[in-house]
Amino acid sequence: MNFLLPLTGSFAQPAAENPTVAMIEAAYRHHGLDWRYINVEVSPDDLADAVRGARAMGWRGFNCSIPHKVAVIDHLDGLGKSAEIIGAVNTIVRDGDRLIGENTDGRGFVAALKTVVDPAGKSVVLFGAGGAARAVAVEMALAGATRITVVNRSAERGRVVVDLLNGRTDTQASYTSWEGTFVVPSGSDIVIHATSVGLYPDVDAMPDIDTDSLTPEMVVADGIHNPPLTRLIQAAKDRGCKTVDGLGMLVQQGVIGMKYWTGVDVDPHVMRQALLDLEL
Template sequence: MAARDFTSELVGSFSEGSNGNPTVAMIEAAFRHHGLNWRYINCEVPPERLADAVKGARAMGWRGFNLSIPHKVAVIEHLDGLGESAAIMGAVNCAVNRDGKLIGENTDGKGFLKSLMEVVDPKGKAIVMFGAGGAARAIGVELALAGARSLIIVNRSAARAEPLVKLLNEKTKTPATGVVWPKHYRVPDGTDIVVNATSIGLGNGNEPLDVELSSLKPGMVVADVIVDPPDTRFLRDARARGCTVIDGLGMLVNQGVIGVKYWTGLDVDPAAMRAELERIFGA
């Protein structure tokens, strides 16, 4: 595609700590690949300065920005509106300047959904998801909005799972149930998609997920949100059982693709972004 002539457009991220965010490298790689005169800047913003940061982005005409924990909920009062899924889950990770108004979106779940759709459409599918944190909340909402037949939320803490189950049952058409994670959880027969939305495996590619491996059947789609390392023990175990697997890099890349589309209006090449992440993580 031909490069468009933008003049020093700015987007970025507001995080509480500057920790070598791979999203910066990934999105900058996309800008370079397409010859766009845009910059993605990671800004360290403590919670007490978030309002000032948003005002600054407005004043400088930023086209948008990402947000990490702990800003995903607190930023809402400083925005002008919310997209559908962001409103349901009550969290924003991407702000978009639309005609001078900052609109909050959430690309966490959208990135996962786009990655999943490359393999299977979740509409009408029975899904088991491990975890009930921020990633699980975003993914669960998007799967429900995409028409999943049912969602089982498996989590160590019933107290943490209950709000997500309640949210899905009250604000979407997909029935959800919660299960307190037992030792060697057995995935129910008839499950189509299994998702690890926990941090199990992060930084340790050999850490197993406590699931009965014999319950992972050929034909199931098994996905993991972990990006470092992208080839987790859970995915290797599922692959050995004949499952189709999806790694966390796809989710992260598609978050970037969606964010850049929001900001620039352009469809960027996900291969350029994935190649940069693979370089970073040695995949």
């Protein structure tokens, strides 16, 4: 039996309530895999020991969340392409005797988005410049997005993402200040919300976006998975837009991670149903 260890930060939910544990364990059962995915809290001071333990026990891989996504890099043997550009890791994969860091945050988002629209050649408006937004921006660029406009209240953080995209990818990135209610420019193909506004328990919060500027030709995606039907997603649906919710992103992250670890192409519908059963 193989174990996969998720290294979490200061907060660790019980397995019965942890969405990632629930969906991955459901996929193991569905595919008859004799594997387990367990949730363990690891303090920053113990991170090095935890990674050494994973090596010593031959674990096939693990996830890590905030605050370990950057610090864990010092304890790994290499990085995947997007993880190296992003500068953060959330998925570690054993390759022989080596531990390789990958980042599935943005890749999961793009995989979910591709069920509705191919980012290649598209113009993107991205709200946010934090870790999740950075990962999404890089993966959208690598997927062929022609233009990415980063909208953020902090100009410094926004321009860091823009400089990264212009320096390391082929996309044309620009920064726009998020002051007051933002009007989405006409001609935008994909609108992505990648901030924490609307995340449980603040479910009534709405990002300061002029939803009247959304048109049916736009695809609107929200990275919030709890609740999956955010106020932004509902408003976009009301405007006739195609939408992608954060639940799809979370599922696709799991699909990608399990492929790395087990080599199995797991059924995303099984994982999504496991999340819906939690009534997120």
